[in-house]
Amino acid sequence: MSASIEDVAKRAGVSVATVSRALRDLPNVAPATRERVRRAARELNYVAHPHAARLAARQSATVGIVVPTLGPWYYAQFLMGAERTLAQQHYDILPFPLPTVEAIDRFLRVKPYRKRVDALIVVDLPFDARDFDELRTGDLPIVSVGTYSPGSPAVGIDNVAAAATATRHLVNLGHRSIGLIGVTSDEGMQFTTPTERREGYLAALAQAGIDPRPELQVPGESTYRSGAEAMATLLSIGAPPTAVFAMSDELAIGAMKTIRDTGRRIPEDVSVVGFDDNEVAEFVGLTTVRQDVSTQASLAAEMALAGLRGVPIPNEKLNHPTNLVVRRTTGPAPY
Numbered sequence: 309m310s311a312s313i314e315d316v317a318k319r320a321g322v323s324v325a326t327v328s329r330a331l332r333d334l335p336n337v338a339p340a341t342r343e344r345v346r347r348a349a350r351e352l353n354y355v356a357h358p359h360a361a362r363l364a365a366r367q368s369a370t371v372g373i374v375v376p377t378l379g380p381w382y383y384a385q386f387l388m389g390a391e392r393t394l395a396q397q398h399y400d401i402l403p404f405p406l407p408t409v410e411a412i413d414r415f416l417r418v419k420p421y422r423k424r425v426d427a428l429i430v431v432d433l434p435f436d437a438r439d440f441d442e443l444r445t446g447d448l449p450i451v452s453v454g455t456y457s458p459g460s461p462a463v464g465i466d467n468v469a470a471a472a473t474a475t476r477h478l479v480n481l482g483h484r485s486i487g488l489i490g491v492t493s494d495e496g497m498q499f500t501t502p503t504e505r506r507e508g509y510l511a512a513l514a515q516a517g518i519d520p521r522p523e524l525q526v527p528g529e530s531t532y533r534s535g536a537e538a539m540a541t542l543l544s545i546g547a548p549p550t551a552v553f554a555m556s557d558e559l560a561i562g563a564m565k566t567i568r569d570t571g572r573r574i575p576e577d578v579s580v581v582g583f584d585d586n587e588v589a590e591f592v593g594l595t596t597v598r599q600d601v602s603t604q605a606s607l608a609a610e611m612a613l614a615g616l617r618g619v620p621i622p623n624e625k626l627n628h629p630t631n632l633v634v635r636r637t638t639g640p641a642p643y
């Protein structure tokens with residue numbers, strides 16, 4: 309019969325919780341005590357059972373990941389990347405999708421994550437400093453992604469600079485009428501990412517001396533259908549754009565379908581730039597801004613684990629690099 313964690317605790321003369329903390333290198337265990345526990349475990353050939361250790365330490369060994377929705381490529385990729393990193397340390401993930409203002413309000417009020425997770429990763433949600441204060445219960449580590457709030461470490465990208473790079477690419481090709489798909493609508497939640505990408509788009513136009521046209525800035529969710537519908541709106545105006553910057557690859561690919569369905573050519577008549585560089589982008593030749601979502605997810609997960617170990621992490625945003633990938637959907641302006 310194999311030794312139990314109780315056997316190790318008895319031999320080392322400590323509590324079961326101390327054995328659990330010592331064997332998992334958690335803080336608040338004296339070096340001499342840690343060594344005594346390890347020696348007892350070696351002598352008894354004890355192999356820790358992850359689930360039992362979690363119960364002994366009164367931890368769930370689960371990290372909550374709060375996202376606006378589960379459908380779009382970005383969030384699915386993020387969940388997979390975080391799960392891969394956390395699983396290496398025997399942690400599970402528990403997603404909390406919050407697709408509406410009402411869902412966010414309830415989440416902040418009810419706090420359904422209490423006693424269910426050991427840490428939270430908040431991804432791309434329109435939380436302000438007061439909301440993050442509401443989230444904090446006890447010593448629960450919180451890492452934000454996309455949205456930065458003073459008081460919590462964060463991972464993300466420079467959306468303003470990345471969007472400006474995408475727009476500048478089109479300007480350098482001679483385009484003066486450039487549409488934008490993915491603007492946050494007045495009725496929806498005010499996410500920071502679309503706002504920042506619009507800021508980069510406007511900055512690049514201003515740098516080129518181009519006056520922005522409000523009718524060329526169209527709302528759109530990160531779906532192929534939404535991109536197709538937004539492109540139809542852009543093509544219906546009196547002077548349609550010769551180029552489009554879409555805030556996600558789904559939007560861009562949907563826009564491409566509408567362009568071709570109306571008999572126009574890409575890029576001879578309309579150039580298209582996306583954002584993300586998802587798996588489909590390469591196969592359709594989409595020029596896009598590449599961001600490594602999996603690496604960002606891994607970094608956020610590592611920050612959460614460090615917080616659980618009591619390792620201090622600077623309360624600042626770590627910007628991960630992006631780069632423009634030029635393919636077949638962009639070319640010189642037609643006139």
